[in-house]
Structure formats: structure tokens, C-alpha cells
Amino acid sequence: MTPAVQAAKKAGVSFQLHSYDHDPKAESYGLEAAEVLQLPPETVFKTLLALVDEQPVVAMVPVAHQLDLKCLARAHGGKKAAMCPGGKAQRLTGYVLGGISPLGQKKRLPLYLDFSAESHNPIYMSAGRRGLEIAMAPGDLLGLTGGKMVALVRD
Template identity: 60%
Template sequence: MTPAINVAKKAKISFQVHQYEHDANAESYGLEAAEKLNIDPSLVFKTLLAEVDKQLVVAVLPVSHQLNLKSCAASFKAKKAVMAKVEDAERATGYVVGGISPLGQKKRLKMVIDSSAQHLQTIFVSAGRRGLEIELASSDLAQLTGAIFADVCA
């Protein structure tokens, strides 16, 4: 059990956990998840951390896209965003890169989910470790995390 799964269980939302054998040599954790679980990559969302106005924020977007830092900043009413340092992201979330889940993070950070998620029945996000995904409705993810929806893909 991971903190992410515990949050989903406690909230009594509908979700499914999917596990696969993680390859330490995989170039993209998200694309690896889509391939190993045999699902469309547009359904798999990655969790990235950025720094906006000296505060860490979370962006959840499809693994097949890049984060548009300017759009990310704008979604938080700021002018500029930069990618967070790996060690800052791991310290704030309690997860390791490649397994950072938007759920169950150590610190509650402001979060944006790419608006493309709203048109999907369910999305897959990391469940808190490499090789473990949680499938849930994006509306449930937004409700549990206090996230907003905005276009943040490049």
C-alpha cells in the first residue's frame, strides 16, 4: 500500500490499481507504463513539479506531452515557472522521481491538471512508486487534491 492508494481508499472513490514490472533502463516512466499496461499513452498522466513564485506546484499532464512552463505559471496567476530540482520534488512529495503521485504527497501543494483529462472517463497516474499506476476519474483526482484544470501542455 502506498500513501496514494490509501488516500483513494479512505475517500471511497472508484479506482483501480495496475502493476507492472518496471525496467530500470526505461527512458520514459510514463510511456513505459502505457506500453507495459497496453493502454493508450493519452490516458497516462505524469506528475511534474515546477517552481512558481518561489513555491512548488504540481502539474499533471499526458506523458506524451511536455509541460508548457508559461501556461503552468499562468494557471497559478504568475508570470514565470521553472522545473523544480529533483531533490526538492522528492522532499516535498515523499516520492521518488518516476513514482511521484499527485495523491498522498507529504506537503499539500497547489496543483493543475491538464484540461485534456476532463474529456476522459478515467486517467492513469502514478500510485506512488515505479511500476504502479492508479486509474481514477480526473474529477475525483481534482477533488481529492484541490486541483484546477487548465491547458498546460506545450
């Protein structure tokens, strides 16, 4: 059981786990999850680490979209945002790339969830390892993480 699943269980929120055989050759972990689990891509969210004015933050956007770093910087009250280097993201969260979950991270980081999540219940995200997704209501995710719903992708 991953720290993400443990966090969800401990909080007592409703969730479902979905596992699949991860293909190491997959170009996009999130799109792979959507395809293999036969889920609409707009319901599957990738968990990204970024640095806003050098402070690490978590951003979650639908797998078929790109994170708008300017929107993230604005949402966090900063001036400049950049993607966090992979090694640093792994050290900060305790998860491997492609398996970073917003739940059960080593240290709770500010989390921003793209507002498109409010149109879907549940949303799917990594459960802490490649090939394992956790589904829950967006409100439960925000409650567990102290996150905020904001616009993070360009239309």
C-alpha cells in the same frame, strides 16, 4: 500500500490499481507505463513538480506531451515557472522520481491538471512507486487534491 492508495481508499473514491515490472533502463516512466499496460498514452498522466515564482506546484500532463511552463505560471497567477530539482521534488512529496503521485503527498501542493483529462475516464497516474499506476475519474482526482483543470500543453 502507498500513501496515494491509502488516500484514495480513505476518500472512498472508485479506483483501480495496475502494476507492472518497471524496467530501470526505461527512458520515460510514463511512456513505459502506457506501453507495458497497453494504454493509450493520452490517458496516462505524468506528475511533475515545478516552481512558480519559487512556490512549488504540481502539474499533470499526458506522458507523450511536454509541460508548457508559461501556461503553468499563468494558471497559478505567477510570472515565472521552472521545473523543480529532482531532490527537492522528492523531499516535498515523499516519493521517488518516476513514482511521484498527486495523491498522498507529504504536503498538499496546488495541483493543475491538463484539460485534456476531461476527455478520458479514467485517467492513469503514478500510485506512489515505479511500476504502480492508479486509475480514477479526473473529477475524483480534482476533488481529492483541490486541483484545477487548465491548459498546460502547447498544441
